[in-house]
Amino acid sequence: MxxxxxxxxxxxxxxxxxxxxxxxxxxxxAPKRIVTGYGFWIFLLSDIVMFSCFFAAYAVLLGQTAGGPSGAQLFDLRSVALETGCLLLSSFTCGLATIAAGVRNERWFQAAMAVTCVLGLVFLTLEGREFASLVARGAGPTRSAFLSAFFALVGCHGMHVSAGILWLLTMMAQVLAKGFRADIQRRLLCFALFWHALDIIWVGVFSVVYLLGSAV
Structure with a gap:
């Protein structure tokens, strides 16, 4: 026994x-924190299912250029690598913010969240410049099925990052006004899960969309 x-x-x-x-x-x-995290994971899984559909559409339409430019002619991997570095680094600083929140250190929390926000904005700026450059070269989303799938997938991820930045700023304001209350800690948990999930999805975008697309 x-x-x-x-x-x-x-x-x-x-x-x-x-x-x-x-x-x-x-x-x-179960504690509210566990229940909240579990429920938010279910939401994230539904979001991942949606992105899976976009990935599948892109894979099917990759070669459907309608006589227009392909990914190898359009993609600038150096710029995309910089975008990837910014987003992955933002995941690290988001983790630091989570640790700071756990020990209730508001100064380090606000600093880490501010750096995360800046990196996210740099990512969106680079992505916006890429989209503007493609449209200026006549490679907009209506040019071919391949480009429609590209703009749908990458643009949807960019919209999620934009929503994440607004959420991040909201959490910074709430901590500044109310401190690390239990309900705010649960919201921070959900935000961290959301932000890290966006980074994981972007790794898939970089690998499938850009690396595979550049080889075709």
Missing amino acids: TDATLAFAHGDPHQLRGMEGVGIAHDGP
């Missing part, structure tokens, strides 16, 4: 208190 079983059998309260947190089941609802 294990120590936990013997403790329960003999009803030793001292042993039972010493075994708290070692995986013994207990009655009662």
Whole structure:
């Protein structure tokens, strides 16, 4: 018999208190933080399903250029690599903000979130310049099925990043006004999950859209 079983059998309260947190089941609802995180993961999975459809459409339409330019003729991998670096670095600074929130250090939290915001804005600026350059060269979303799929997928991700930045600024304001209350900590958890998910999706975009598209 294990120590936990013997403790329960003999009803030793001292042993039972010493075994708290070692995986013994207990009655009662799960903490709100766990329930909130679980529910938000379900939302993220629905979002990932949507992006999967965009990825599938892009893969099918990759060669459908209608006599127009292909990805190899259009994509500037150096600029895209810079975008990728900014977004991945923003994921790191977002993690630092989460750690700062966990220890209730507002100064480091605000600083890390501000850097995350700047990196996100740099990413959006580079992406906007890329879109403007493509349209100026006659390679807009109506030029071919390939470009329609490209603008739909990459543009949808850019819209998510824009929404994430607005959410980030909201969280900075809430912490400044109300501190690290329990409900705000749960919102920060959801924001961090959302931001990291965007980075994971972008790795897929960089690999499938840009690297694969440049080889065709």
